[in-house]
Amino acid sequence: xxxxxxxxxxxxxxxxxxxYGEREALRDVDFEAHAGELVAVIGPNGAxxxxxxxxxxxxxxxxxxxxxxxxxxxxxxxGWVPQTPAxxxxxxxxxxxxxxxxxxxxxxxxxxxRAMLEQTGLEDRAGERLERLSGGNRQRVNVAIxxxxxxxxxxxxxxxxxxxxxxxxxxxxxxxxxxxxxxCVVFSTHNVAEAERYAGRVLVLADGEPVFSGSPRELARxxxxxxxxxxxxxxxAFVGFLRARGH
Amino acid sequence: MRWMLRKDLLILAxxxxxxxxxxxxxxxxxxxIGLAISRAPSKPKVAIANLSPPGATVELGGTRLNxxxxxxxxxxxxxxxxxxxxxxxxxxVQSGRALAAVVIPANIASRLSSVTSQGQVExxxxxxxxxxxxxxxxxxxxxSQANLELSNQIRHLAARVIGALVRGGSIGVPxxxxxxxxxxAIPGILHRVxxxxxxxxxxxxxxxxxxxxxxxxxxxxxxxxxxxxxxRPIQVRSTLLHGRRTPLDxxxxxxxxxxxxxxxxxxxxAGGIALEREEHTLARLARGLLSRERLIAEKLLLAACCSAPxxxxxxAGIGAFVGLDWSRVxxxxxxxxxxxxxxxxxxVAIGALAREVRAASLLAFLLSLPLAFLALVPAGAxxxxxxxxxxxxxxxxxxxxxxxxxxxxxxGSSPGLGVSLVHLxxxxxxxxxxxxxxxxxx
Numbered sequence: 126x127x128x129x130x131x132x133x134x135x136x137x138x139x140x141x142x143x144x145y146g147e148r149e150a151l152r153d154v155d156f157e158a159h160a161g162e163l164v165a166v167i168g169p170n171g172a173x174x175x176x177x178x179x180x181x182x183x184x185x186x187x188x189x190x191x192x193x194x195x196x197x198x199x200x201x202x203x204g205w206v207p208q209t210p211a212x213x214x215x216x217x218x219x220x221x222x223x224x225x226x227x228x229x230x231x232x233x234x235x236x237x238x239r240a241m242l243e244q245t246g247l248e249d250r251a252g253e254r255l256e257r258l259s260g261g262n263r264q265r266v267n268v269a270i271x272x273x274x275x276x277x278x279x280x281x282x283x284x285x286x287x288x289x290x291x292x293x294x295x296x297x298x299x300x301x302x303x304x305x306x307x308x309c310v311v312f313s314t315h316n317v318a319e320a321e322r323y324a325g326r327v328l329v330l331a332d333g334e335p336v337f338s339g340s341p342r343e344l345a346r347x348x349x350x351x352x353x354x355x356x357x358x359x360x361x362a363f364v365g366f367l368r369a370r371g372h
Numbered sequence: 373m374r375w376m377l378r379k380d381l382l383i384l385a386x387x388x389x390x391x392x393x394x395x396x397x398x399x400x401x402x403x404x405i406g407l408a409i410s411r412a413p414s415k416p417k418v419a420i421a422n423l424s425p426p427g428a429t430v431e432l433g434g435t436r437l438n439x440x441x442x443x444x445x446x447x448x449x450x451x452x453x454x455x456x457x458x459x460x461x462x463x464x465v466q467s468g469r470a471l472a473a474v475v476i477p478a479n480i481a482s483r484l485s486s487v488t489s490q491g492q493v494e495x496x497x498x499x500x501x502x503x504x505x506x507x508x509x510x511x512x513x514x515x516s517q518a519n520l521e522l523s524n525q526i527r528h529l530a531a532r533v534i535g536a537l538v539r540g541g542s543i544g545v546p547x548x549x550x551x552x553x554x555x556x557a558i559p560g561i562l563h564r565v566x567x568x569x570x571x572x573x574x575x576x577x578x579x580x581x582x583x584x585x586x587x588x589x590x591x592x593x594x595x596x597x598x599x600x601x602x603x604r605p606i607q608v609r610s611t612l613l614h615g616r617r618t619p620l621d622x623x624x625x626x627x628x629x630x631x632x633x634x635x636x637x638x639x640x641x642a643g644g645i646a647l648e649r650e651e652h653t654l655a656r657l658a659r660g661l662l663s664r665e666r667l668i669a670e671k672l673l674l675a676a677c678c679s680a681p682x683x684x685x686x687x688a689g690i691g692a693f694v695g696l697d698w699s700r701v702x703x704x705x706x707x708x709x710x711x712x713x714x715x716x717x718x719x720v721a722i723g724a725l726a727r728e729v730r731a732a733s734l735l736a737f738l739l740s741l742p743l744a745f746l747a748l749v750p751a752g753a754x755x756x757x758x759x760x761x762x763x764x765x766x767x768x769x770x771x772x773x774x775x776x777x778x779x780x781x782x783x784g785s786s787p788g789l790g791v792s793l794v795h796l797x798x799x800x801x802x803x804x805x806x807x808x809x810x811x812x813x814x
Binding site: 179182183184185202205207209210211212213214215216220224225227228229270 | 382652655656
C-alpha cells in the first residue's frame, strides 16, 4: 500500500531542530508529504521519532526550522494520535468524543460523534467507559479523537504498539482507508515490517538526523552489500542500512 | 472552558469515594468541632487515697477545716476514685482505672496546723504524654487552689495576731496570754512613767523603749496590707490595643473551616491537573484546544466552586452549636471564595509539578498539614528566629492569610478582611504563575 506522492505537498518540514538544553534531539530535518500518502518514520530508540511527530502535531514548538501547511491545501488541522491513548477513563466513548469535538469547535459535535462512532465501528461501545474497554478499542477511540476535526494530515505515534495481531490488522486497514480517501498519514513505528507493508515512503531517523527518505524498496536497495540476499526481509535490510552508517 | 468544567464535574460525580470524602469529611469535622466546643471537657479519673484519720481537722487561727471535706471540694475538677491505701492508688493507676492518683498522708492535718512546716501530698501518674499533661494540669490547678485557700487562712490568722499585738486584746492562740496591752498603748504608758519619775536614772532607756514601741506599732500597722500583697502579689488587668477579641470557640470554628477548605480545595485542584497528565490528555489539550492558562483557570474554578460551598455549609453547620453573627454572611462568602481561589492556585501548582494523581495528593497533604500547624503557632511560643521563619513561610503560603480573612469575616478581628483578601489574591497570582511554569513541559 503506497501513497501517491507528487504535486504540491500537503505539508513541508524545513531545517527542523529541537534542543533539550545542551542535547539536540533533532537536527536539520527536511521532508514533505502529499495528500493520500502514508509516511512511516522509523529509527532506533532515541532517534527522535516521537519528538518529530509531536512537533508536527503542534504539541511542542521546534527550536529552529519550520513546519508549513500551504493554506491552499489545508483541509483542516493536523490530527494527532499519541502513542498512549489520551482519553478520559471515567468518561464513556461518546462523552470523550463529544468533549474533544467541542474543544475542536467542530460545527455539529453530536453529528460528528455519530459519524466517528460509525467510521471506527464503536457504535456498540458508545456508552461504555474507557476504563472498561480493551487496549485495542481504547486505541480506536484515540484514533477517532484525532480524526474529529477531519484533518487533512493525521500524525500517529506508534499506533499499533499495544495491540494484538488481529487488532493491528484492523487498525492498519482503517488507516490505509483514510489515506485512500486523500488524507496524508504520518506514523512512527518500531515494527519495520509494518512500515514496509503499509507505508508508501519511509523516513529513517538516527540520532536525531534524517538518514534516508524514500520508498521501502529504495531503502532495501540502499542497504547494498550489507543486505544479505539469501535472507530477504525489510527488517534485515533496515538493520544493515543502519549498521553501514555506524548506528 | 465550560466543557472542561462539565467534564471534570462528571468525572467527580462518578468518583463516589472522592465525593463521599468531600461531603463526609467536612460534615464529620463540623460535628466534632461543634460538639467539642459546645460541651464541657470531661473530668479525668483520679484515685484519691486520703490516709489522714477520718474527721481529722486543721486548726488555723481558731478556724477548723475538715481535711476530707476540704479535699473533696478541691478535687471537684476531677472524677475521684476513692482508694484506701497508697498501694491501691498505685494499682488503680497501673491498671488504667485512673489516670493519676493523689495520696494525702496521715500527718497532713498536724503539719498544716503547725503553720511552721509544709504539708506534702504525693501524685502518681501514668498514661501517654497527652493524658499526663491534661491530668497534671488539672491536679496542679487544684493544688494551687488549695495552697491559695490555706495561704488565705494563714494570712487571716497572722493579721489577727498582729492586730492584737498592735491594738491589744487576745490573739486566740492556745497558751498565749490574754488581754494584751498592745504595742500602740505602750508609748503612752512609758511616757506617763517618765513623767512621774523625771529624774530617774533609767529615763534615757525608758525614752528609747517608748520610741521603739511607737515605731513598731506604726510599722506593724501596715503589715496587714503587706500580707495581702504577699498572698496575691500580681493582679491581672487586660487591655486590648486594637481589633476585636475573638472568642476561643468561634476562632476554633474558623480554624476548622479553613483547614477543611484548604484540604478539599488543594486536593481537588492538585488532583484535577495531575489527572490531565496521568490520562495523557494534557498534551492533546495543549495543542491549541485549550491554553495552559485557561486550563489552570478551569481547575481553579472547579476547586473553588466545589470547596467554597462545602466550607460554607460546614460554617453554617457549626453555627448550630456556636453563636455566629449571621449579619456578616456576605463577608463569609467573599472570604471563602477568595481563600478557595488561593488554595486552588496552590493545588494547581502542586498538581503541575507532580506527574500523577497519587503523587499530587500525597504532596498536597504533606505540604498542607504543616502549613496549618505553623500558622497556628503563637508569637512567643518559639524562639525569635524560628518564629520569623514561621512568619515568612506563613506569608508565602495561603493558609495563614485564609485564616485571617475568615476570622475577620466571621469575628471582625484584625487585620481586616481587605488586607487578607489582597494577600490571598497576590498568592493566587504567584501560585498561578508557578503552575504555568510547571506546565511548560507536557
